[in-house]
Amino acid sequence: MEPLSGPPRGGRVPWQDLLLAVSLLTLWNPPTTAQVTVESVPLSAAEGKDVLLQVHNLPGDTARLDWFKGATTENRRIVSYIVDTQKTVSGPAHSGRETVYPNGSLLFQNITLNDTGVYTLEITNRTYDRVQVTGQLHVFAELPKPHITSNNSDPVENVDSVLLTCEPQTQNTSYLWSVSSKSRLASTRLELSLDNRTLTIHGVTRNDTGPYVCATRNPVSDGRSDPFTLNVLYGPDAPTISPSDSYYHPGANLNLSCHAASNPPAQYSWLINGRPQSYTQELFIPNITANDSGSYTCLASNNATHLNKTTVKTITVSEPLAQPSLHASNTTLTEDDSVVLTCSTNNTGVSIGWLFNGQSLKLTERMTLSQDNSTLTIHPVRKEDAGDYQCEVSNPGDSSKSDLVRLAVKDDLTQSSSGLPPGAIAGIVIGVLAGVAVIAALVYFLFIRKTGGMKKLHILP
Ligand SMILES: *[C@@H]1O[C@H](CO)[C@@H](O)[C@H](O)[C@H]1NC(C)=O
Numbered sequence: 001m002e003p004l005s006g007p008p009r010g011g012r013v014p015w016q017d018l019l020l021a022v023s024l025l026t027l028w029n030p031p032t033t034a035q036v037t038v039e040s041v042p043l044s045a046a047e048g049k050d051v052l053l054q055v056h057n058l059p060g061d062t063a064r065l066d067w068f069k070g071a072t073t074e075n076r077r078i079v080s081y082i083v084d085t086q087k088t089v090s091g092p093a094h095s096g097r098e099t100v101y102p103n104g105s106l107l108f109q110n111i112t113l114n115d116t117g118v119y120t121l122e123i124t125n126r127t128y129d130r131v132q133v134t135g136q137l138h139v140f141a142e143l144p145k146p147h148i149t150s151n152n153s154d155p156v157e158n159v160d161s162v163l164l165t166c167e168p169q170t171q172n173t174s175y176l177w178s179v180s181s182k183s184r185l186a187s188t189r190l191e192l193s194l195d196n197r198t199l200t201i202h203g204v205t206r207n208d209t210g211p212y213v214c215a216t217r218n219p220v221s222d223g224r225s226d227p228f229t230l231n232v233l234y235g236p237d238a239p240t241i242s243p244s245d246s247y248y249h250p251g252a253n254l255n256l257s258c259h260a261a262s263n264p265p266a267q268y269s270w271l272i273n274g275r276p277q278s279y280t281q282e283l284f285i286p287n288i289t290a291n292d293s294g295s296y297t298c299l300a301s302n303n304a305t306h307l308n309k310t311t312v313k314t315i316t317v318s319e320p321l322a323q324p325s326l327h328a329s330n331t332t333l334t335e336d337d338s339v340v341l342t343c344s345t346n347n348t349g350v351s352i353g354w355l356f357n358g359q360s361l362k363l364t365e366r367m368t369l370s371q372d373n374s375t376l377t378i379h380p381v382r383k384e385d386a387g388d389y390q391c392e393v394s395n396p397g398d399s400s401k402s403d404l405v406r407l408a409v410k411d412d413l414t415q416s417s418s419g420l421p422p423g424a425i426a427g428i429v430i431g432v433l434a435g436v437a438v439i440a441a442l443v444y445f446l447f448i449r450k451t452g453g454m455k456k457l458h459i460l461p
């Protein structure tokens with residue numbers, strides 16, 4: 001059984017289908033009086049190329065064709081064609097580049113922008129009836145490579161607005177801008193002209209540097225400019241002084257460097273305690289002494305924006321801190337004793353901190369520090385207080401630790417002599433003895449059972 005809805009096999013077509021095809025053909029038979037039309041091939045033509053005004057459905061009884069430039073048949077006849085004699089007659093509007101074909105089509109060679117426009121074809125039949133059809137030529141120039149101009153080559157950040165123009169201006173051209181930068185073209189500070197040919201950047205910033213590219217397009221060509229970069233003048237921003245260290249020891253070399261974001265690059269100078277010192281980006285003072293302490297000012301200036309910015313750094317040159325010494329009232333302690341640790345230093349203007357086993361000491365309620373942190377009292381002492389103590393003196397630029405002082409804490413003898421009370425020891429001794437007795441009994445019992453069993457084997461069989 002074949003499926004009912006299956007297609008016919010073996011190339012045979014059912015006669016019903018043939019009938020339908022025939023009736024469709026009858027319906028589709030185009031009317032004999034089809035509309036005459038004129039079509040430009042190609043639709044848009046580039047200047048210098050050839051273009052054909054193609055005539056479709058030219059009536060069979062055509063006796064004469066006349067092509068005119070413009071929308072009417074007045075005066076501006078280009079060419080006439082007499083069908084019977086196949087004769088071509090040029091009119092006043094013939095430029096020498098137009099050719100008419102027997103099928104009515106008109107070829108333009110080497111077209112110019114001036115060829116753009118409407119053309120009228122008048123068809124005269126053998127009974128002197130006339131029909132007019134119009135067609136249209138669209139001629140576009142090949143676009144030159146565009147370039148970008150700016151009305152301000154060195155705009156100043158946050159001061160100037162810049163107008164960028166895509167050159168040259170050509171008719172029937174669409175313009176498109178693109179920019180690769182941190183600011184987007186959608187930014188509110190950017191404004192396109194109605195024809196998109198100019199781009200205004202309001203209150204330009206250093207992020208608007210670009211580069212910008214403009215692209216041009218018409219139906220026959222497109223162009224793309226070289227990237228255009230704006231030289232936005234900006235800065236200087238507040239300078240940064242490196243390295244960040246502020247404290248030095250005498251004899252060190254002071255080597256300061258200053259940097260400020262700026263276009264054009266900033267000019268730098270240094271002032272020490274307000275007095276001009278050097279007109280360089282870097283300041284080098286070897287073998288500094290305490291007298292070199294003071295305020296160091298970097299001045300950055302931009303001679304294009306006429307702006308200055310300064311940053312001040314305070315440098316302190318001081319002798320390295322002397323090591324403090326730590327003394328304990330007693331280092332071998334018993335629980336419930338008290339101990340006083342004293343940190344002594346010759347340095348002035350330093351703060352004192354305490355370390356326990358190398359870590360910052362966590363004060364418990366049993367510990368008290370003197371007002372200036374120089375003495376630490378522990379009362380009462382506990383076993384967990386045993387360990388290594390250190391004190392550390394520091395100022396903002398330096399620090400120094402004392403040697404270790406080790407505190408040992410022993411048990412309180414009045415409370416216990418060893419880890420276990422006498423009763424527990426007695427218990428253990430009795431327990432061990434009892435265990436030994438049980439094991440001995442077990443061994444003896446097993447031995448007796450074993451020898452007993454063997455005796456049984458000898459007796460039974
Ligand atoms: C008319 O003749 C020209 C030249 O032979 C040809 O290029 C064109 O395709 C013809 N047009 C039609 C509609 O047949």
Ligand SMILES: *[C@@H]1O[C@H](CO)[C@@H](O)[C@H](O)[C@H]1NC(C)=O
Pocket residue numbers: 048110112
């Ligand atoms: C096309 O026309 C231009 C001027 O309109 C002329 O300079 C050029 O030589 C012409 N080219 C050809 C191939 O006829």
Ligand SMILES: *[C@@H]1O[C@H](CO)[C@@H](O)[C@H](O)[C@H]1NC(C)=O
Pocket residue numbers: 151152161162163200
């Ligand atoms: C450039 O054009 C912008 C926007 O029209 C305008 O604000 C600015 O003053 C112009 N700059 C110069 C130097 O002409």
Ligand SMILES: *[C@@H]1O[C@H](CO)[C@@H](O)[C@H](O)[C@H]1NC(C)=O
Pocket residue numbers: 138171172
């Ligand atoms: C080209 O531009 C001109 C002048 O702006 C205009 O008259 C013409 O219609 C335009 N052509 C096309 C094809 O858009």
Ligand SMILES: *[C@@H]1O[C@H](CO)[C@@H](O)[C@H](O)[C@H]1NC(C)=O
Pocket residue numbers: 174175192194195196
């Ligand atoms: C201008 O460019 C925008 C996109 O950037 C586009 O939507 C608009 O149609 C363009 N206008 C003209 C006149 O080309």
Ligand SMILES: *[C@@H]1O[C@H](CO)[C@@H](O)[C@H](O)[C@H]1NC(C)=O
Pocket residue numbers: 182205206207
């Ligand atoms: C430039 O862009 C950066 C990163 O988006 C931003 O941090 C900075 O503030 C912008 N500068 C200006 C002057 O707009």
Ligand SMILES: *[C@@H]1O[C@H](CO)[C@@H](O)[C@H](O)[C@H]1NC(C)=O
Pocket residue numbers: 251287289
């Ligand atoms: C650094 O200066 C001190 C005193 O100002 C001097 O004694 C020492 O020799 C100098 N050292 C160097 C390396 O110049």
Ligand SMILES: *[C@@H]1O[C@H](CO)[C@@H](O)[C@H](O)[C@H]1NC(C)=O
Pocket residue numbers: 289290291
């Ligand atoms: C530091 O300055 C004082 C007074 O200005 C001066 O007496 C002293 O010699 C200076 N010391 C050094 C090492 O330059």
